[in-house]
Amino acid sequence: MIFTNKISNQIKRFWLVVTLVGFTAMTIIACNPSKFETKSAQVAQLVNSILSDPKTFNYALSSEFPNIFGLTYEGLTTQNPITGEIEPVLAESWSVTDDELGFIFTLREGLKWSDGQEITADDVVFTFNDIYLNEEIPTDTRDILRIGESRTLPKVEKIDDRRVKFTTPEPFAPFLGALGIPILPAHVLEESITTKDTEGKPTFLSKWGVDTPVDEIIVNGPYKLERYDTSQRVIFRRNPYYWRQDPQGKSQPYIERIVWPIVESTDTSMLQFRSGGLDAVGVTPDYFSLLKKQEKQGNFTIYNGGPATGTSFVVFNLNKGRRDGKPLVDPIKSRWFNTVEFRQAVAYAIDRQTMINNTFRGLGQTQDSPITIQSPFYLSPEEGLKTYDYNPEKAKELLQQAGFKYNTQGQLLDAQDNRVRFTLLTNAGNRIREAMGAQIRQDLGKIGMQVDFTPLAWNTYTNKLANTLDWDASLLGLTGGLEPNNGANVWSPEGGLHMFNQKPQAGQKPIEGWEVAPWEARIGELYIQAARELDEAKRKEIYAQTQRISQEYLPFIYLVNPYSLSAVRNKFENLQYSALGGPFWNIYEIKMTS
Secondary structure, eight states: OBOOOOOOTTGGGSOOOBOSSOTTOOSSBOOOGGGGOOSSOOOOEEEOBBSSOOSOSOGGGOOOSSOSHHHHOOOSEEEOTTTOOEEESSEEEEEEOTTSOEEEEEEOTTOBOTTSOBOOHHHHHIIIIIIITOTTSOOGGGGGGOBTTTTBOOEEEEEETTEEEEEOSSOOTTHHHHTTSOOOOHHHHHHHHHOBOTTSOBGGGGTTOTTSOGGGOOOOSSEEEEEEETTTEEEEEEOTTOOOBOTTSOBSOOOOEEEEEBOSOHHHHHHHIIIIIOSEEEOOHHHHHHHHHTHHHHTEEEEEEEEOSOEEEEEEOOOOOEETTEESSOHHHHHHHTOHHHHHHHHHHSOHHHHHHHTSTTOEEEOOOSSOTTSTTOOOGGGTOOOOOOOHHHHHHHHHHTTOEEOTTOOEEOTTOOBOEEEEEEETTOHHHHHHHHHHHHHHHTTTOEEEEEEEOHHHHHHIIIIIOOOSEEEEEEOOOSOGGGGHHHHSTTSTTOGGGOOOOTTSOOOBTOOOOHHHHHHHHHHHHHHHOOOHHHHHHHHHHHHHHHHHHOSEEEOEEEEEEEEEETTEESOOOBTTTBSOTTGGGOEEOO
């Protein structure tokens, strides 16, 4: 449930996922290629490091990044990160019925899986009906397909071997973009859906874990898995059955091999890039000036895509529920966190401009909206979005209005004389994230709060956020995109990423006394309304309302939007860099010149 913001060709379709390694994490970081050459194969390869191991090879069960799926799978459609247009991928075309409730997709001819088996309409119907729409499968993907107040799912039926019809219960504006989710192979996975384990659950839930032999992972994307060595590397090989060809009839992709060494330190990756043997690196603010001076000498270019598409924020645990009779959050702290003036005071107390100047070296801008600035549905401060510019005196005033007070030492107390002290968590190992947390601790200390800033190992961190739910506050982020509805699972109270007031997910212990605030429910309702509205101007106004409410009640206290920066060696043709897609979103048409 916790993830990052570099968007690859598939990842860009599932925008809102919690950030695994932080918005400065490098999903495109290369290491010395010579370390990964084999005696039998000296082939053209791109080496892109990642900061942690993949968690699963099963797309439906994945909600974290990094993952393999941007290279290994495609869906019926995709969204071009340069133009924002929805484009056909596995589908060659589609049509919409007159009532705007039916979508008929025609698959391309000759599509094949990586094992040579034909891709047909049966695979599409299986993928949706048996996996994504199957309530027995705990997948976050289902949230972006739910429609209307009833959260009804679309109907999917086969017309013939190449045509599939989707029917929605009401108009659903984001539907074409939602169909970018991967199509999965029925001939490999069908049996695992119908076969049950000793607990009566589909064996699919344990299918294609990271311990699965890589030749058993059947894919339809430009690359297939060649090798995975835990904590060392993931290696991909060109899928010989991939459907794309260039205008001259040559098979794509052109790059034969991609290697992802698992490098847990961004500093190590940067040092490897500077040594001259690396392909690309995500540029963190602390290295920008140094790398800029070395562009010509190092034969690379730093690409700036403008504001990145993700978000970074502080989030408080607003869950008032109990598990096994024990409150998830200390009731004293829960009263603080659920006081809107408390959250607003925190927002005013964080000096975001200083954070930009110091931590981000000026390479970013303040952030005030959950919706990506590139989206046509983004509401700017100039259009009336509420902002929280640094104002510690305003913060103190709000706290006192809400019944808090100060002792003679300037420490903040609540009305019952409890010292205001809480723990702020983040994932360890991300220097930018840790620097942000250290400043937040200092800033909130200036208004009398004691913040115990605690970076945690990834597994411990995600277990608290997603499973035990026993945490106070967290510093993390979400990916972003052009279509707000792809974040519906964040804003729906029932959604799998509704982290500030998380309902237990499938297989988790129940929670007693879980409550939904009226403003919280209203945002969820507005997302439903916006999804059914086909007039874009009206959709924009509905999403404007959601942004106004979120900035008033602050379930997420937004921080800084850094610039999307990557340094890439001048050895690639057809790069089309964008904040939305990064340098290699069109990997299938990129060539190496040396």
